[in-house]
Amino acid sequence: MLRCRVIPCLDVANGRVVKGTRFVDLVDEGDPPELAERYAREGADELVFLDITAAPEGRGTLLDIVERTARRAFIPLTVGGGVRSVEDMRDVLRAGADKVGLNTRAVAEPDLVRRCATVFGSQAVVVAIDARRVATGQGIPSGFEVVVNGGREPTGLDAVGWARRAVGLGAGELLVTSIDRDGTKSGFDVELLREITSGVTVPVIASGGAAGADHLVEAVRDGGAAAVLAASIFHRREVSIGDAKAVMAAAGIPVRMTTSEVTA
Amino acid sequence: MTSDAARVAVVDYGAGNLVSIEQALAAAGATVHRAVAAEDIGDVDLLVVPGVGAALPAMTRLAAAGFVEPVRAWIADDRPFLGICLGLQLLFDGSDEDGARTLGVLPGRTVRLDGAPTLPHIGWNQVSLRRPHPAFAGIADDADFYFVHSYVGRPDPTAGDAVLADTEHGVRFVSAVARGRLLGVQFHPERSGESGLRLVENVVALARRPVVEWSAA
Numbered sequence: 001m002l003r004c005r006v007i008p009c010l011d012v013a014n015g016r017v018v019k020g021t022r023f024v025d026l027v028d029e030g031d032p033p034e035l036a037e038r039y040a041r042e043g044a045d046e047l048v049f050l051d052i053t054a055a056p057e058g059r060g061t062l063l064d065i066v067e068r069t070a071r072r073a074f075i076p077l078t079v080g081g082g083v084r085s086v087e088d089m090r091d092v093l094r095a096g097a098d099k100v101g102l103n104t105r106a107v108a109e110p111d112l113v114r115r116c117a118t119v120f121g122s123q124a125v126v127v128a129i130d131a132r133r134v135a136t137g138q139g140i141p142s143g144f145e146v147v148v149n150g151g152r153e154p155t156g157l158d159a160v161g162w163a164r165r166a167v168g169l170g171a172g173e174l175l176v177t178s179i180d181r182d183g184t185k186s187g188f189d190v191e192l193l194r195e196i197t198s199g200v201t202v203p204v205i206a207s208g209g210a211a212g213a214d215h216l217v218e219a220v221r222d223g224g225a226a227a228v229l230a231a232s233i234f235h236r237r238e239v240s241i242g243d244a245k246a247v248m249a250a251a252g253i254p255v256r257m258t259t260s261e262v263t264a
Numbered sequence: 265m266t267s268d269a270a271r272v273a274v275v276d277y278g279a280g281n282l283v284s285i286e287q288a289l290a291a292a293g294a295t296v297h298r299a300v301a302a303e304d305i306g307d308v309d310l311l312v313v314p315g316v317g318a319a320l321p322a323m324t325r326l327a328a329a330g331f332v333e334p335v336r337a338w339i340a341d342d343r344p345f346l347g348i349c350l351g352l353q354l355l356f357d358g359s360d361e362d363g364a365r366t367l368g369v370l371p372g373r374t375v376r377l378d379g380a381p382t383l384p385h386i387g388w389n390q391v392s393l394r395r396p397h398p399a400f401a402g403i404a405d406d407a408d409f410y411f412v413h414s415y416v417g418r419p420d421p422t423a424g425d426a427v428l429a430d431t432e433h434g435v436r437f438v439s440a441v442a443r444g445r446l447l448g449v450q451f452h453p454e455r456s457g458e459s460g461l462r463l464v465e466n467v468v469a470l471a472r473r474p475v476v477e478w479s480a481a
Binding site: 002003 | 280281282283284287288316317318321381382383384385386387388389390408410412413414432433452454455456457458460461
């Protein structure tokens with residue numbers, strides 16, 4: 001049976017893992033490859049690596065850090081941030097990523113999703129959708145609007161409609177982040193997740209707002225997520241990967257248990 | 265590097281992550297190099313064809329680099345071979361994904377994983393052996409490995425003896441094949457943590473062993 005994945009997220013700015021409420025009050029959390037290795041050892045099912053300074057500052061992804069990270073962690077690595085073309089994606093995959101996340105650029109140029117999926121396969125293309133709640137009557141039927149550039153720029157796009165369109169273009173997975181909840185520790189936006197997961201067949205990774213293992217359970221059980229992503233709760237050891245999985249397993253969610261967790 | 269380290273060539277046909285499989289092979293003690301054209305394969309003990317994505321662009325690139333006949337001959341001679349993900353699917357006759365004709369060393373086709381609750385099939389799932397195989401020595405049956413794919417190889421009934429393991433995602437599908445000194449896996453051992461590294465170690469250890477040792481448990 002397919003396991004529900006627990007995915008630590010490494011937000012990277014200037015070569016260091018950071019965490020704040022997006023772009024505000026960034027706190028240094030460590031060296032990316034070092035954290036990646038620790039998480040792999042502790043039972044993380046996958047890693048997501050977001051170069052959060054790449055898109056706003058117009059820089060390319062930090063390929064050397066991607067490669068150092070990939071060499072130390074024998075679990076899958078998704079890299080997002082600063083990918084603007086098929087060539088950018090090729091570079092990131094060749095540096096050691098298994099999947100590439102497209103966000104701001106995909107909204108600006110949806111055909112990029114199709115081209116990347118054609119060349120590398122849908123399974124390598126993750127479309128990351130940052131969404132916020134908006135009042136009804138603004139031309140956004142679901143009440144969830146796509147925002148870009150790290151959550152700072154509204155697009156007028158309906159997040160649910162964009163999710164379906166992205167899958168139609170070839171996205172093999174969606175990473176759905178609630179900007180309202182990100183960094184707030186108030187739990188995932190389960191309604192946002194349910195709206196999106198009910199309309200697509202690709203796996204959806206839930207992101208934004210996790211403060212404890214119970215939130216991870218909610219995202220899967222009530223939101224329909226195939227994977228759950230969190231950053232600060234893992235970086236700061238507020239919840240271990242093993243404890244998170246134990247709570248999920250107790251709630252009847254299939255998870256991968258590794259020997260090191262059993263003995264930990 | 266000691267002289268008895270197994271020598272491995274990884275076929276590089278353009279796209280995708282080769283860092284992980286090279287690192288896993290090196291961690292298993294192998295001497296690894298990338299082959300970007302057939303003449304680069306050289307005198308090695310094990311040939312690895314990795315890869316993700318669609319069959320047609322892969323076959324086009326393999327053909328352009330002259331790999332198709334040398335890889336077929338390698339397998340026909342029963343020299344040690346590991347195909348991973350697309351590298352397994354390419355062993356069959358053709359792919360429904362884009363109509364590509366593939367290597368045709370195992371009777372069967374690559375078909376969409378219809379009946380799956382989510383596609384692509386992404387994540388860790390259990391691999392159930394139908395018979396013992398030394399590549400899985402020291403790995404628990406039903407151990408979890410990492411998958412990322414939408415298509416699967418479907419062997420013809422005549423190739424049923426090549427089926428080594430299967431996995432369930434809404435439907436059961438073939439997740440490993442083995443015949444002689446050929447092994448093909450649908451999952452990514454290089455991304456499957458300790459179980460995956462153990463499998464890579466086992467295959468590297470088998471690379472210089474005669475075929476009789478590839479079938480013993």
